[in-house]
Amino acid sequence: MKNWITTSETDNEDLVISSRIRLARNLSKVPFPHKLDQEKGKKVIKLIEDAFYTSDTIREEFKTNYLWEKSENDRKMFLEKHMISKNLLENSNKSAFIINKCETISIMLNEEDHVRIQCITAGLNLEEVYDVSDRIDNILEKNLSYAFDEKLGYLTACPTNLGTGLRASVMLHLPAISLSNQISGLLNALGQVGMTIRGLYGEGSKAIGNVYQISNQVTLGRSEEEIMSNLKALVSQIINEEKLVRDKLMKNSKYELEDKIYRSLGTLRSAVLLNSDECLKLLSYVRLGVEMGIIKDVSKAALNSLLVEIQPANIQNNYEKTLSSRERNYNRAKLVRNKLTETTVK
């Protein structure tokens, strides 16, 4: 798998930023995490670690981060890198995650469920991430007794995850659909086929920067293969629609579109202060320019990494003293100027 943030092999024409599989699992005869106090929570983590670290290869490749040992800023950075979820953060006195070296596999412990296996790769590649998730799942299942019901499948803390416990999701860049105000229509259509659309940081997050996550809402009564092939079909439909709207914009409003794109790049290469919302908005138009072949001297890999690097905790991480929001904006602007090959500001 390729880390979607750091890979340099992104296809510039691809509108898919990353593909993600998440499996929810629980230990049988152990209360769900929200019923566990700190001591019992830590015991669950120990149990799962023992079941997982069964070979030198695994011990070499993976390590556990215990959230209670981490600083506030480190925790936020994990979230900004999509390595963990908000839920895991909220349980940080009793939660942890096991992560591989290239940060594509994260096994969250004591999130909403005892185990949440999450695999992310760059581009559209659900099969690959599913295969990896499945292998991790098999390692764990060998030594753990999962809460499983013959009729219902895997048992989970929230009924929406019952059954396969699978959520497949694809992160997409949809600026043209957004620009033409068609997102709410898309949202309704997706709901009707058991799918859902979310912002850059999952449930409840805003879709700043025109980045959306499309995923299955329903897990019960459908096989893993069905869920994934439905999602893939849907994603390719959405991509077609996005491309249609782009062509239409290019045909009817070429100058206006190019103006938006070049001004965004000009601002990112010039600004001295940049807040993260504006930055994500401008990065989206630059990405659109790259995807459409209008901008040729910026790589999509640079844009992917900026999606994460410009986040507040990631900015803070480069400095010892705590930055004010104005100082973060100053350092964010500097980072972006450097990354987009500084030409305007000297």
Next chain:
Amino acid sequence: MKNWITTSETDNEDLVISSRIRLARNLSKVPFPHKLDQEKGKKVIKLIEDAFYTSDTIREEFKTNYLWEKSENDRKMFLEKHMISKNLLENSNKSAFIINKCETISIMLNEEDHVRIQCITAGLNLEEVYDVSDRIDNILEKNLSYAFDEKLGYLTACPTNLGTGLRASVMLHLPAISLSNQISGLLNALGQVGMTIRGLYGEGSKAIGNVYQISNQVTLGRSEEEIMSNLKALVSQIINEEKLVRDKLMKNSKYELEDKIYRSLGTLRSAVLLNSDECLKLLSYVRLGVEMGIIKDVSKAALNSLLVEIQPANIQNNYEKTLSSRERNYNRAKLVRNKLTETTVK
């Protein structure tokens, strides 16, 4: 005198764009221009031309433009270059102007008065432009009988110009005073000392681009020297105030100020569509950056010429077919990108 639009010798620290002297004169025993029909108006022009073109040197250096012979767009271009006034344009069936080769001297015929001698030079140099105006005035006076009253001085169509018929004005760039909302205070203060403040295109025009013209309001009962020295003193006071506010901004809001300046340059170097109001606004911040030594790779001469070149009729003048407003915006953006040494858009 140096043409303020094309000179390349502008002092980058100087906040004065140009200095201008205008003398209003009328022929005795001839009705004021607004009372003249086309035929009589043309006769007045002939009379003045005969009085002016008295040597080969003059005939070599000057030429008359008869507005009724000019296209609508050419007339607007003269106005945009500050060669003529709106009033002259409105009389274009019976008005003309005599202009020298480097376009620093314009003798408007049948404006509000029969003769309006106007001299403009780059930077702050009222004495020089007054001397030149005075010489032109002497040439005309030798062969014409001016309407003059021993007690009142030169008689003019509008009583505000009675006396010396002199208006001295200085074009200034005051972005910091504007940014800090102190312009209305300045306006009141100026009124109390018989001075007035106007926008880039004189009476009734908006001060877009933070460019203001300060001039004397009163001409009666004051000598030419008094008028000019009062204006000079006032201008140096205003410049001091502007510099104080700039220092304060730099001290309290360095990043914010630099952000505004660099973003403006970035946008001007990137935009694909630019309307003239936005363009003037952005040019003002770039000029501020140049004046403060923040921007080093843009010359004030380029900014001066852009003040005029980006005006609608000047843009239109480069093309055969009539441009739509969108096409003008497109060509304006292209012109500005090229002039500000294109680095962002390829």
